[in-house]
Amino acid sequence: DAKTTQPTSMDCAEGRAANLPCNHSTISGNEYVYWYRQIHSQGPQYIIHGLKNNETNEMASLIITEDRKSSTLILPHATLRDTAVYYCIVRVGETSYDKVIFGPGTSLSVIP
Amino acid sequence: KAGVTQTPRYLIKTRGQQVTLSCSPISGHRSVSWYQQTPGQGLQFLFEYFSETQRNKGNFPGRFSGRQFSNSRSEMNVSTLELGDSALYLCASRRRTGDYEQYFGPGTRLTVT
Numbered sequence: 001d002a003k004t005t006q007p008t009s010m011d012c013a014e015g016r017a018a019n020l021p022c023n024h025s026t027i028s029g030n031e032y033v034y035w036y037r038q039i040h041s042q043g044p045q046y047i048i049h050g051l052k053n054n055e056t057n058e059m060a061s062l063i064i065t066e067d068r069k070s071s072t073l074i075l076p077h078a079t080l081r082d083t084a085v086y087y088c089i090v091r092v093g094e095t096s097y098d099k100v101i102f103g104p105g106t107s108l109s110v111i112p
Numbered sequence: 113k114a115g116v117t118q119t120p121r122y123l124i125k126t127r128g129q130q131v132t133l134s135c136s137p138i139s140g141h142r143s144v145s146w147y148q149q150t151p152g153q154g155l156q157f158l159f160e161y162f163s164e165t166q167r168n169k170g171n172f173p174g175r176f177s178g179r180q181f182s183n184s185r186s187e188m189n190v191s192t193l194e195l196g197d198s199a200l201y202l203c204a205s206r207r208r209t210g211d212y213e214q215y216f217g218p219g220t221r222l223t224v225t
Binding site: 036046049104 | 116147154155156157202204213214215216217218219
């Protein structure tokens with residue numbers, strides 16, 4: 001199973017871009033990178049996912065390196081409501097036997 | 113449309129008791145996964161159900177079990193509760209196993225005393 005490593009915590013000034021890195025050096029060719037976040041006392045919220053191309057949606061952008069060993073989640077204009085724990089995960093297994101492995105994540109604090 | 117709902121939201125039990133937690137997925141979603149979240153271990157996968165069949169299971173003892181009904185609602189049962197079972201239990205749904213997007217419920221906070 002591919003594992004991910006993320007910094008334990010990060011700070012970001014309100015209105016600036018938050019760049020959250022993730023290493024997944026053992027990722028295999030058919031595994032996707034997903035990002036979720038969890039605001040205190042709520043369930044995790046899906047943000048974005050990708051295979052090898054960069055992706056963008058209304059919440060964030062995902063940049064995946066060419067060798068796919070690492071990725072960066074970018075929140076272009078962080079707000080106080082973006083303060084949360086951000087999880088970078090890889091999808092493991094065959095289609096019928098998926099399970100998702102969450103690491104400890106990065107605790108992002110957006111500072112006014 | 114309504115999100116994933118879990119009941120109850122909070123529960124207090126004593127050691128040795130058993131507990132049943134309930135999860136209603138988003139309408140049209142047939143896959144339901146369960147997770148345990150604790151401060152020390154983070155978010156750990158328990159099991160996933162699709163079409164009333166368990167499709168995968170994490171590394172938890174047999175005291176943890178689940179089932180899924182024909183309407184896709186799922187229940188999780190923990191027997192002979194231990195203090196270490198105190199955690200936030202999260203349920204997540206998706207249209208089918210293998211779907212990229214998974215939607216989590218608010219969780220059930222279980223406290224074992």
